[in-house]
Amino acid sequence: MAVQTTRKLTMAKAIAEAIAQEMERDPRVFVMGEDIGVYGGIFSATDGLLEKFGPERVIDTPISETGFIGAALGAAAEGMRPIAEIMFIDFAGVCLDQIYNHIAKNTYFSAGNVNVPLVLMAAAGGGYNDAGQHSQCLWGLFAHLPGLKVVVPSTPYDAKGLMISAIRDNNPVLYIFHKGLMGLGWMTLIKDTTGPVPEEPYTIPLGKADVKREGTDVTVVSVAMGVYHALEAARELEKEGIQVEVLDLRTLVPLDREAIINSVKKTHRLLVVDEDYLSYGMTGEVAATVAEHALEYLDAPIKRLAVPDVPIPFSRPLEQFVLPDAPKIVAAVKELLNS
Amino acid sequence: MNVPKSTLVQMYRDMVTIRVYEETMAQVYLEGKQPVFNIAAGPVPGEMHLAAGQEPVAVGVCAHLRKDDAVVGTHRPHHFAIAKGVDLKKMTAEIFGKVTGLGRGKGGHMHLFDPEVHFSCSGIVGACIPQAAGMALAFKMRKEPRVAVAFFGEGAANQGAFHEGLNLAALWKLPVVFVVEDNGYAISVPKHKSTAIATNADRAAAYGIPGVYVGENDALAVYEAAGEAIARARRGEGPTLIEVKTYRYFGHFQGDPEVYRPKDEVARLREDDPIQKLKNHMLQSGLFTEAEIAGLEAEAKQRVEEAFAFARASAYPDPSEALMHVFVD
Numbered sequence: 001m002a003v004q005t006t007r008k009l010t011m012a013k014a015i016a017e018a019i020a021q022e023m024e025r026d027p028r029v030f031v032m033g034e035d036i037g038v039y040g041g042i043f044s045a046t047d048g049l050l051e052k053f054g055p056e057r058v059i060d061t062p063i064s065e066t067g068f069i070g071a072a073l074g075a076a077a078e079g080m081r082p083i084a085e086i087m088f089i090d091f092a093g094v095c096l097d098q099i100y101n102h103i104a105k106n107t108y109f110s111a112g113n114v115n116v117p118l119v120l121m122a123a124a125g126g127g128y129n130d131a132g133q134h135s136q137c138l139w140g141l142f143a144h145l146p147g148l149k150v151v152v153p154s155t156p157y158d159a160k161g162l163m164i165s166a167i168r169d170n171n172p173v174l175y176i177f178h179k180g181l182m183g184l185g186w187m188t189l190i191k192d193t194t195g196p197v198p199e200e201p202y203t204i205p206l207g208k209a210d211v212k213r214e215g216t217d218v219t220v221v222s223v224a225m226g227v228y229h230a231l232e233a234a235r236e237l238e239k240e241g242i243q244v245e246v247l248d249l250r251t252l253v254p255l256d257r258e259a260i261i262n263s264v265k266k267t268h269r270l271l272v273v274d275e276d277y278l279s280y281g282m283t284g285e286v287a288a289t290v291a292e293h294a295l296e297y298l299d300a301p302i303k304r305l306a307v308p309d310v311p312i313p314f315s316r317p318l319e320q321f322v323l324p325d326a327p328k329i330v331a332a333v334k335e336l337l338n339s
Numbered sequence: 340m341n342v343p344k345s346t347l348v349q350m351y352r353d354m355v356t357i358r359v360y361e362e363t364m365a366q367v368y369l370e371g372k373q374p375v376f377n378i379a380a381g382p383v384p385g386e387m388h389l390a391a392g393q394e395p396v397a398v399g400v401c402a403h404l405r406k407d408d409a410v411v412g413t414h415r416p417h418h419f420a421i422a423k424g425v426d427l428k429k430m431t432a433e434i435f436g437k438v439t440g441l442g443r444g445k446g447g448h449m450h451l452f453d454p455e456v457h458f459s460c461s462g463i464v465g466a467c468i469p470q471a472a473g474m475a476l477a478f479k480m481r482k483e484p485r486v487a488v489a490f491f492g493e494g495a496a497n498q499g500a501f502h503e504g505l506n507l508a509a510l511w512k513l514p515v516v517f518v519v520e521d522n523g524y525a526i527s528v529p530k531h532k533s534t535a536i537a538t539n540a541d542r543a544a545a546y547g548i549p550g551v552y553v554g555e556n557d558a559l560a561v562y563e564a565a566g567e568a569i570a571r572a573r574r575g576e577g578p579t580l581i582e583v584k585t586y587r588y589f590g591h592f593q594g595d596p597e598v599y600r601p602k603d604e605v606a607r608l609r610e611d612d613p614i615q616k617l618k619n620h621m622l623q624s625g626l627f628t629e630a631e632i633a634g635l636e637a638e639a640k641q642r643v644e645e646a647f648a649f650a651r652a653s654a655y656p657d658p659s660e661a662l663m664h665v666f667v668d
């Protein structure tokens with residue numbers, strides 16, 4: 001990872017900058033969604049865009065997700081490159097048909113003759129007591145559906161490079177950011193709210209995982225907030241001489257299976273951490289990849305840490321109980337090493 | 340219009356209860372969030388949508404409802420819940436995330452369920468509309484003289500669920516009333532930037548049902564319009580769409596910088612306060628003395644205080660309760 005800058009941005013600013021630079025470069029790129037104009041997006045991912053590009057290219061929509069997500073498909077099919085924000089990924093339920101029966105399938109049905117070059121951008125994640133209709137991650141659900149690329153950044157640097165790649169990609173990309181990583185003044189779930197982000201546009205290929213920390217004793221695979229927690233856990237465990245490798249998948253589709261396998265071949269132990277639901281999800285997919293391709297390298301059974309198949313509860317002690325965090329990762333790693 | 344004294348009492352008491360409740364909640368919500376606002380901090384974390392100013396819609400409609408009539412509300416649900424008679428202590432405990440709450444702390448402020456009085460709500464905009472139609476379908480299938488009401492904002496009227504729900508209800512002649520609260524905004528987006536026509540009530544014509552526009556934020560005006568709609572539904576003559584012009588005194592949610600509206604807008608709106616309006620009417624009617632009205636106000640304040648005290652004194656659920664109630668046995 002070649003970060004050559006001292007300039008630091010929040011993830012929200014990094015995303016808005018990526019979109020602005022692509023809008024300057026390519027007149028086909030435009031943004032629409034609820035409260036993305038004057039308000040700059042509820043999570044500030046479109047902050048400043050209205051002032052720069054005006055209401056023709058930064059369009060506040062009515063609360064009509066089926067309408068404007070379907071319209072994003074239409075505009076993309078006819079040569080535009082829309083970015084449509086679904087405020088919370090939870091609200092995708094309202095327009096799921098447009099997403100999984102159309103946006104994700106038209107390319108295939110047309111044998112590649114129809115392109116759907118759009119970005120669906122949405123916020124995910126909990127930890128601030130917003131309950132089960134506003135705190136889900138759901139990236140596993142969308143990664144399960146063939147035909148959508150799924151991006152889940154964990155740092156401001158990755159967020160910018162992945163957004164530019166997503167916009168330039170000729171396929172539909174679901175770009176999900178974790179609210180708690182955005183560096184918002186009013187939602188302080190993490191300590192390091194900014195990270196280095198070069199000013200010039202750059203891309204990060206979709207489908208390339210990133211080793212966020214090298215280690216030899218155990219591999220922790222995660223995305224988004226899980227990476228942040230894993231790094232915190234790794235620093236804790238280092239004090240006890242345990243070297244944790246933290247692998248950030250960055251995109252669930254395409255999935256960098258090779259990076260997972262290579263890391264496990266090195267460490268021989270695997271913990272998969274996800275803020276999404278446990279069953280039928282990302283943790284299962286990563287575990288299956290290792291079971292299929294690197295089982296003989298494992299010194300211990302694979303462990304998974306994810307939301308235990310319950311909706312995200314409102315009450316603080318209940319929510320904290322179901323969400324992965326650094327202490328839970330520390331405990332899981334120790335169990336792995338002792339088994 | 341002749342409104343019985345007991346109804347005026349109920350409406351006034353509920354309006355004051357709602358107002359005091361929301362103003363109290365606004366204060367309590369800030370506990371632990373100052374000087375730095377952190378949404379996850381304090382005794383009431385998470386999002387908070389308050390309905391001060393919007394009391395007339397809730398009380399004017401609910402004054403006609405019986406305990407076994409159903410109400411489905413929105414992400415901004417406290418005023419509907421209070422007017423429908425939801426247990427105030429259990430509701431407040433739920434909003435605090437306590438084990439004594441309506442949902443033992445699992446749902447919180449946007450997910451209040453009180454089957455005792457057939458109240459529910461949702462954080463998903465527009466979700467309530469077909470749901471209320473379905474409740475009305477259940478009443479109709481069993482030939483029960485019950486009515487369902489869906490309350491929602493003017494922003495929600497642009498969801499597909501609005502159009503689908505109204506068509507179903509009209510087609511099947513369901514005993515349901517759809518009530519749009521036009522508070523002028525959907526978060527930051529003013530109505531004229533989201534809605535192709537000026538008045539949602541006009542959309543009723545597309546489904547061949549009555550559409551009524553109440554152009555003032557006035558409990559008695561709402562009471563009158565709702566009375567006809569609910570009586571019509573109970574007679575088996577089908578749904579009505581009512582839209583009420585109302586005001587939102589607070590931000591969309593607490594902590595909203597409100598950059599999308601003029602700084603003095605709320606002060607101007609408050610001059611036309613619906614509680615004062617009803618109070619004036621009650622005094623002029625000669626049915627009430629000042630002291631009686633003050634008594635209703637004191638009663639409301641005490642109920643709210645007791646509800647908050649109950650919530651504060653209650654315990655949090657044991658963390659392991661998170662794993663319960665995904666299914667029933």
Ligand SMILES: Cc1ncc(C[n+]2csc(CCOP(=O)(O)OP(=O)(O)O)c2C)c(N)n1
Nearest residue numbers: 091415462463464492493494495524525526
């Ligand atoms: C399906 C869906 N889309 C978007 C949102 C985000 N959201 C919550 S409230 C709201 C505005 C609702 O406006 P309105 O219906 O007028 O009700 P009000 O808030 O004014 O009471 C929006 C966009 C949501 N909760 N659900």
Ligand SMILES: [Mg+2]
Nearest residue numbers: 492493524525
């Ligand atoms: Mg509104």
